Amino acid sequence: MSKFMVVYGTKSGCTRGVAQRIGECLARKGADVDVVSAQEADGLAAYDAVIVGSGIRMSQWHEPARAWVAQNAEQLQQIPVAFYTVNLTMAKEPERAPEVRAWTDPVIESSGVSPLDIGLFAGWNEPKEFSFIERTVLKALKAPQGDFRDWDAIDAWAETVSEKMGV
Numbered sequence: 456m457s458k459f460m461v462v463y464g465t466k467s468g469c470t471r472g473v474a475q476r477i478g479e480c481l482a483r484k485g486a487d488v489d490v491v492s493a494q495e496a497d498g499l500a501a502y503d504a505v506i507v508g509s510g511i512r513m514s515q516w517h518e519p520a521r522a523w524v525a526q527n528a529e530q531l532q533q534i535p536v537a538f539y540t541v542n543l544t545m546a547k548e549p550e551r552a553p554e555v556r557a558w559t560d561p562v563i564e565s566s567g568v569s570p571l572d573i574g575l576f577a578g579w580n581e582p583k584e585f586s587f588i589e590r591t592v593l594k595a596l597k598a599p600q601g602d603f604r605d606w607d608a609i610d611a612w613a614e615t616v617s618e619k620m621g622v
Contacts, residue, residue, distance in 0.1 A: 461478045461481070464518075499531070508520070521562055541604075572616050
């Protein structure tokens with residue numbers, strides 16, 4: 456049985472939900488899966504593959520996720536890896552996917568990892584989950600409120616990645 460780690464960086468909890476969904480998909484296919492935050496993820500020796508993702512703030516991945524990838528880059532280069540990014544831009548302007556991908560690329564490029572796949576997913580704007588400053592910025596940007604995660608798209612991506620990883 457393959458052992459997977461699904462790592463996530465989140466501030467509001469949105470990306471944690473995506474990571475859990477990816478982990479559930481892998482588990483249904485028979486994989487042994489640990490879903491952990493970048494702050495709690497420790498050691499890769501026990502894992503056959505990793506899926507790592509983050510939400511976006513200020514056009515970049517959350518610092519704990521960036522730091523985790525950088526810290527583990529050498530080991531990540533030796534195993535199958537997929538990356539994913541979650542943010543509100545994909546909900547309101549999916550045609551900006553290349554820009555969202557550009558926010559993900561620095562993490563991948565600096566790690567030296569050649570990912571099997573890269574997923575880009577819509578997130579949420581749940582005001583109760585954001586700080587006052589974040590709520591103020593989102594309001595000024597006229598960001599739509601709600602949960603825009605497309606669970607079918609996330610499931611389909613997880614299925615594709617699991618096949619590429621041999622599950």
